[in-house]
Amino acid sequence: MEILQRILELDKDLFLFLNGLHSDFWDPIMVMVTRQEIWIPFFASILFFIVKNYRSKTLLILITLAILIAVTDQFSGLIKDTFQRLRPVHDPAIAQLVHMVMGKGGSFGFVSAHAANSVALLVLISRIFKSRGYYFLMLTWVLVFCYSRIYVGVHYPLDLICGGLVGWLIGWGLYKLMMFVENHFFFGRSPKIEKTAISTKDTGTMVLVFSVLVSTFFIAVFILRHYNLL
Template sequence: MELLQKILELDTELFLYLNSFHNDFWDTIMLMATRKETWLPFYAVILFYFVKKYREKSILIVIFLALTILASDQISVLIKHWVERLRPVYNPEIEHLVHNVLRKGGKYGFVSSHAANTFGIYVFTSRIFKNRSYSILILLWALLLSYSRIYSGVHYPTDILFGALLGWGIGWIMFKTLMFLDIHFFGTRMPKIETTGLAIKQSGTVFLVFLTLTTTVLIVVSILHYYNYL
């Protein structure tokens, strides 16, 4: 118990340190980063390459990606209500020290559903595409969204860590299940998911969409803050 208490204390100290770096500009950026709607063009280009690379098998891939997100989300919610660890913004001992951006979310925060979902997507899609550049990009995306939850004051670092591990495990299980089905039930249909990946030029397109999206957000937020619209 003493070890657990020490870990929780260190977790709280690290959270307060990371959460202390904020200003109005980055409040807006992190608020937008944590919103699913912000990343719709990014999701769209990933789905586009599912269809382009895997044709009719893309339906199976999308189903398992959806199952990855659903399982990560629902299992993380179950863990929240089982562990009942208060989010930082609801912790009476530190809530006056927490910088919260707009929403507090539900009462409990362990484990982070955002981290579980994003790391589930990272593992599953990076194993599907088998492209180093894409894997690095989607990992950075998952880390950004996870950090935004600490910045927003709604999760401790360990909420993020264990949420990421949960999503990682679920993403891996879903990928392995998909590979089993593809090999044993759809092996005669081409292309084979096991040997088909994202080409360098295609990963460059994904990166370009990501870069364009993030740059646009930064420019728009900068302009709005400059003219005091936010």
């Protein structure tokens, strides 16, 4: 128990350090980064290249993605209810020290569903696309996205690390399940997911979409601050 208590104390100290790295400029950007709906154009580009490259297997991939989101959400919620670890903004021991720039969210934060979802997507789609460029693009998004959860004050680092581990296991397991289904129920139909990789050009297009989206965040903040709207 002493070791666990020490780990939790270190987790709080690391949270306060990372959460304290804030500024008026970064506050609105991190609020945008942490909202999943902001990334819809990026996700839409991923969906487009799934349809483009995997054609007859698109439905199988989409069903797997839907199951992935449902399982990570439900399993994360189950762990939250089991451990009932308060989010930093609800923790009376440090709540007054937390830099908060948006709503507090639910009471419990261990594990992070955002981390579980994002890492599960990283694992599953990276295995499908088989592109090193896409992997590093998605990894960059996951790291920034997860850090934003600390920045806005709703998760400890350990919430995100453990959520990421949950997501990795779910993403890996569902990829294996998808391969089993393809090999036993879709045999003879091409393209084979396991043997089909996206092109460098397709990866470059997704990098472009991602870059334009991030640039839009910064441009929007610059404009709003220029006119004193932030």
